[in-house]
Amino acid sequence: MSWDTDLVDNVSDELFWDPKVDNEAIAVSANAGTVTLRGTVGSLREKREAKNAAQRVIGVLEVDNQLKVRLMGDLGRIDADIRGDVLQALMLDSLVPETVDAKVQDGEVTLTGTVDWQYQRDEADFVASNIVGILDVFNQIEIRNPNPNTRDVESSIQKAFKRNATLDAEGLTVSTDNGVVTVKGTVGSWAERNEAIDAAWSAPGVTAVRDDLTVTY
Known part of the structure; x- marks a missing residue:
């Protein structure tokens, strides 16, 4: 068996093993160590978890995550409701400063504002990605530069x-x-x-x- 064939098998097994991922609609391919994920998942969080699972496999050099988020049933929501939930979640998280804002268009969230540290930027992204009905998150939060040595x-x-x-x-x-x-x-x-x-x-x-x-x- 070739290296790429082994990668496909091992990544598929890891996706099946991860309870946070529904692997039924995910297709895996590999070329020279680069693994490509295609198909559909039910949430943005699941899309990200699938990539994390693939990266855990020994031999994977890159992961091209082409998975599409397809919201099922009544999970599709209007942008105003999504934005309200995102802002509420950001406000309740003590790691995210009040300087972070969010806007929503067609189910896609754009985070803006300023923070002092990358972990605050990551936390805002993580919080937003867990809101039901979101298709993607674009993190445009800027880090203030205190002119380091x-x-x-x-x-x-x-x-x-x-x-x-x-x-x-x-x-x-x-x-x-x-x-x-x-x-x-x-x-x-x-x-x-x-x-x-x-x-x-x-x-x-x-x-x-x-x-x-x-x-x-």
């Missing part, structure tokens, strides 16, 4: 890499330019890649992270 940012990220037991810090390099951090190197899994990117986002003053990492097995 370049050397301090690079040093703090490298130290975070070395502290993390799941990362091989020797294979990673960091550079920064006015709050934009670029992480380069090779990692052994998607989980390791995510750990490195999360660590880079945690440095004070970071407004963007460029992922130049390569996943190798």
Whole structure:
């Protein structure tokens, strides 16, 4: 059996294994380590969970998530109701500042406003994606830049890499330019890649992270 055939089988098994994903309407294909997901799912959260499941499989280099959200029965809702629920959920989450706003068009949510940290941006995205009736979320929230010291940012990220037991810090390099951090190197899994990117986002003053990492097995 070829590498790609094994990937298709293993990703399909992982989708079946994950109780958060209904794999019945998901088709999996692979080409040179890139896995493509096609078909339909019942929610945006399920679409994202399917991608996460595929990334967990050893040998997967990239995931092209082409799944479409198809709302069933009475789950289709008017935009005003969706926006009201999104704003309510954002307000109730203590991690999301009041500076975040949302608009909705044709079931697609656009998040706007400003935050101080990436985790606040991620939290707003996560909260919005869980609202019933949403087809997609576009995160346009901006991170305020407190003019960080370049050397301090690079040093703090490298130290975070070395502290993390799941990362091989020797294979990673960091550079920064006015709050934009670029992480380069090779990692052994998607989980390791995510750990490195999360660590880079945690440095004070970071407004963007460029992922130049390569996943190798």
